[in-house]
Amino acid sequence: xxxxxxxxxxxxxxxxxxxxxxxxxxxxxxxxxxxxxxxxxxxxxxxxxxxxxxxxxxxxxxxxxxxxxxxxxxxxxxxxxxxxxxxxxxxxxxxxxxxxxxxxxxx
Amino acid sequence: xxxxxxxxxxxxxxxxxxxxxxxxxxxxxxxxxxxxxxxxxxxxxxxxxxxxxxxxxxxxxxxxxxxxxxxxxxxxxxxxxxxxxxxxxxxxxxxxxxxxxxxxxxxxxxxxxxxxxxxxxxxxxxxxxxxxxxxxxxxxxxxxxxxxxxxxxxxxxxxxxxxxxxxxxxxxxxxxxxxxxxxxxxxxxxxxxxxxxxxxxxxxxxxxxxxxxxxxxxxxxxxxxxxxxxxxxxxxxxxxxxxxxxxxxxxxxxxxxxxxxxxxxxxxxxxxxxxxxxxxxxxxxxxxxxxxxxxxxxxxxxxxxxxxxxxxxxxxxxxxxxxxxxxxxxxxxxxxxxxxxxxxxxxxxxxxxxxxxxxxxxxxxxxxxxxxxxxxxxxxxxxxxxxxxxxxxxxxxxxxxxxxxxxxxxxxxxxxxxxxxxxxxxxxxxxxxxxxxxxxxxxxxxxxxxxxxxxxxxxxxxxxxxxxxxxxxxxxxxxxxxxxxxxxxxxxxxxxxxxxxxxxxxxxxxxxxx
Numbered sequence: 001x002x003x004x005x006x007x008x009x010x011x012x013x014x015x016x017x018x019x020x021x022x023x024x025x026x027x028x029x030x031x032x033x034x035x036x037x038x039x040x041x042x043x044x045x046x047x048x049x050x051x052x053x054x055x056x057x058x059x060x061x062x063x064x065x066x067x068x069x070x071x072x073x074x075x076x077x078x079x080x081x082x083x084x085x086x087x088x089x090x091x092x093x094x095x096x097x098x099x100x101x102x103x104x105x106x107x
Numbered sequence: 108x109x110x111x112x113x114x115x116x117x118x119x120x121x122x123x124x125x126x127x128x129x130x131x132x133x134x135x136x137x138x139x140x141x142x143x144x145x146x147x148x149x150x151x152x153x154x155x156x157x158x159x160x161x162x163x164x165x166x167x168x169x170x171x172x173x174x175x176x177x178x179x180x181x182x183x184x185x186x187x188x189x190x191x192x193x194x195x196x197x198x199x200x201x202x203x204x205x206x207x208x209x210x211x212x213x214x215x216x217x218x219x220x221x222x223x224x225x226x227x228x229x230x231x232x233x234x235x236x237x238x239x240x241x242x243x244x245x246x247x248x249x250x251x252x253x254x255x256x257x258x259x260x261x262x263x264x265x266x267x268x269x270x271x272x273x274x275x276x277x278x279x280x281x282x283x284x285x286x287x288x289x290x291x292x293x294x295x296x297x298x299x300x301x302x303x304x305x306x307x308x309x310x311x312x313x314x315x316x317x318x319x320x321x322x323x324x325x326x327x328x329x330x331x332x333x334x335x336x337x338x339x340x341x342x343x344x345x346x347x348x349x350x351x352x353x354x355x356x357x358x359x360x361x362x363x364x365x366x367x368x369x370x371x372x373x374x375x376x377x378x379x380x381x382x383x384x385x386x387x388x389x390x391x392x393x394x395x396x397x398x399x400x401x402x403x404x405x406x407x408x409x410x411x412x413x414x415x416x417x418x419x420x421x422x423x424x425x426x427x428x429x430x431x432x433x434x435x436x437x438x439x440x441x442x443x444x445x446x447x448x449x450x451x452x453x454x455x456x457x458x459x460x461x462x463x464x465x466x467x468x469x470x471x472x473x474x475x476x477x478x479x480x481x482x483x484x485x486x487x488x489x490x491x492x493x494x495x496x497x498x499x500x501x502x503x504x505x506x507x508x509x510x511x512x513x514x515x516x517x518x519x520x521x522x523x524x525x526x527x528x529x530x531x532x533x534x535x536x537x538x539x540x541x542x543x544x545x546x547x548x549x550x551x552x553x554x555x556x557x558x559x560x561x562x563x564x565x566x567x568x569x570x571x572x573x574x575x576x577x578x579x580x581x582x583x584x585x586x587x588x589x590x591x592x593x594x595x596x597x598x599x600x601x602x603x604x605x606x607x608x609x610x611x612x613x614x615x616x617x618x619x620x621x
Contacts, residue, residue: 029512043514050525058529063555065568069530071575076523078583083519 336458337466339384339393340450348377355435359554359561360463362445364403364435373408373434380409381429384450392423392453403443404436421453444557 032039061069345357352371356363364374380387387393395407395416405418411431416422437443447461458467514521556564 032512047514047521050522054525054529057526059550059552061526061529063553064530065556065564065571067568067572068575071572071579073527073530075575075579076527078579080520080523087516 336451336462338449338451338462338464339386340448341383341385341464342448343464344378344383344385345376346378348375350375350377353437358444359556359564360446361557362435362448364437364443364445366437366440366442369440372404372436372439374437375410376433376435378433379411379429380424380431380433383433387424387429387450389424389426389429392421393450394421394453394457395419395450396459397448398446400444402437402441403445404438406436408434408436410434446554446557 064072342357342360342362345355345362347356348354353367353374354363354365355374355376356365366372366374376383396419399405399418406415407418408415409428409431410433412425412427414422414428414431422428435443435445449458449462451457451462559567
């Protein structure tokens with residue numbers, strides 16, 4: 001039950017982050033899409049590849065006892081929080097830098 | 108000037124990009140090489156992707172009780188030739204036919220394993236998948252099946268590898284009424300030629316049939332998804348009982364039957380049927396099912412009714428049965444284990460997978476309704492038939508990456524999400540290795556608790572969880588300390604071997620930040 005709650009919460013956060021990153025990167029995405037039109041399909045292939053690989057790993061996860069599974073999920077969530085913080089920090093610094101550059105061009 | 112360390116970092120980035128492109132290239136070659144609609148066993152392989160359909164018939168004359176089943180695989184694992192849906196039809200109006208089970212397996216099913224059971228009018232279900240899926244027919248009758256017809260219709264999403272795509276309603280011929288004794292029939296395919304666009308126009312007359320079949324099939328899946336299974340046997344009530352012939356004890360979700368001498372095979376549970384299954388109704392028929400180790404025997408005894416109840420058979424319960432003490436059996440002086448012990452109503456839907464005590468119903472109706480609504484909207488749209496097919500792929504729940512950059516940036520998070528989803532699942536699917544000389548090879552699920560006992564297993568669980576938590580807390584504490592301590596930020600980054608954002612920008616744009 002706890003593991004499912006954590007997973008649902010995590011899925012919500014992931015969805016939120018993906019959307020936010022998507023919005024921030026909209027101009028860059030447009031540029032990349034025009035230069036590499038097939039990138040989306042390649043990324044889809046990567047995702048399918050990951051899915052296929054992870055399917056059988058689920059067999060071994062099912063052997064783990066429930067408390068241990070919850071502990072692993074907790075650890076992964078903490079890792080993801082730190083990754084999100086670091087990614088957010090990078091986006092923040094890049095944005096500040098670009099704004100400064102643009103301002104200096106007009107002043 | 109660019110320093111040596113900056114050159115080194117640039118070289119690292121070039122290496123990463125190079126290997127990334129190499130992987131893309133390799134994957135791209137694979138895509139082009141595997142565009143056929145794979146039918147790996149049971150029927151003739153080689154149906155090409157451009158014909159959009161697999162419609163096959165297989166006689167099951169040779170499928171006898173105990174056969175592992177035959178497996179058909181459809182579709183490919185890449186995104187250029189997805190199978191949209193699979194429809195199954197099993198003609199069960201055969202003399203002597205009592206019950207059958209269709210087990211459907213696929214990595215991307217909304218419900219991974221689906222069991223379709225019918226003893227009267229056949230069975231038709233549809234599953235929607237964007238990846239390869241397997242169909243496994245399992246004969247569950249007491250004797251072999253004669254002249255049963257098993258028909259599979261595969262619905263393709265119409266996206267082919269030459270870059271063309273079109274509306275779903277104009278591509279796939281779905282239904283074929285195959286006569287008994289034929290091995291394979293597909294008139295529509297015979298009329299097709301290599302020009303896909305012309306085939307579409309030729310098939311326009313069948314559009315209504317196609318749409319009706321899809322909607323009908325989705326109705327069926329709604330019905331199927333709402334099926335409830337009920338296990339009346341409460342294994343928790345088994346408890347512990349020691350008698351003159353041995354011990355019956357619940358171990359986790361299993362029943363341990365220990366014969367303590369060289370004379371007796373019967374060991375009393377000390378409980379009546381009513382105590383073990385309180386909600387059984389007199390006059391109703393129930394099916395007994397369980398799996399076991401090699402020591403345990405394939406029947407139980409109702410002491411009081413003086414009746415033997417064999418594993419896998421139905422019995423109409425009497426009041427005397429309810430008051431009877433249940434006797435389990437194991438070989439003399441051995442320990443037997445009974446797993447997945449179930450008592451199900453014979454008149455309702457019968458699950459061949461294990462259902463814990465109580466009722467198990469699927470609650471996917473909202474999702475399916477939503478899917479049907481979207482498919483309806485899509486099919487009713489008669490605009491440009493060469494429009495992209497992203498909409499239908501979205502409907503199907505397949506993976507369509509609309510924003511590759513943000514996906515790549517958040518790839519670690521997606522990986523963690525997928526692993527978390529796997530970890531939070533309590534079910535286990537056996538790993539299939541395919542077929543070898545007619546035998547199915549697979550790695551069965553293992554419940555370690557059954558071997559170690561619940562006490563030892565729970566102790567190991569707690570120890571491992573506490574150990575993991577301790578490591579996690581230590582890591583968390585260290586990381587937070589590094590972040591909150593002034594001047595540590597740079598060290599953390601260097602330890603991770605990542606460039607600072609400014610260094611990264613300077614590498615791209617050149618010049619100083621100031």
